[in-house]
Amino acid sequence: IGASLFASNIGSGHFVGLAGTGAAAGIATGGFEWNALVLVVVLGWLFVPIYIKAGVVTMPEYLRKRFGGKRIQCYLSVLSLLLYIFTKIS
Known part of the structure; x- marks a missing residue:
């Protein structure tokens, strides 16, 4: 992580x-x-213990376990990809 x-x-x-x-x-x-x-x-010190406790590696995986359902995981993954593409274009 x-x-x-x-x-x-x-x-x-x-x-x-x-x-x-x-x-x-x-x-x-x-x-x-x-x-x-x-x-x-600093963010690593804050979030790594939460990720380890939840047994996850990525933010979409954490949100799926936290809120349930696959939709939020897919939404965050697609949003992250789109934002990455737009920041690389600009």
Whole structure:
């Protein structure tokens, strides 16, 4: 779960984009990533015990167990995919 938190925040587009933004705007761009690192660790400390106690790995899986039914799991999965696509396009 912890590795998933960090891996979902980093990709090839992430490195290329940060390098370009850093070249254009300066080193202050890195401040966003340092803040993100701290917040990912804090969120990990908050949510990992809940996920382990529930016996789940992903947020859609947790919502399915918490609220019942497959519909909310599918809805969140589709919403996450759409948001990922739109953020990569923009």
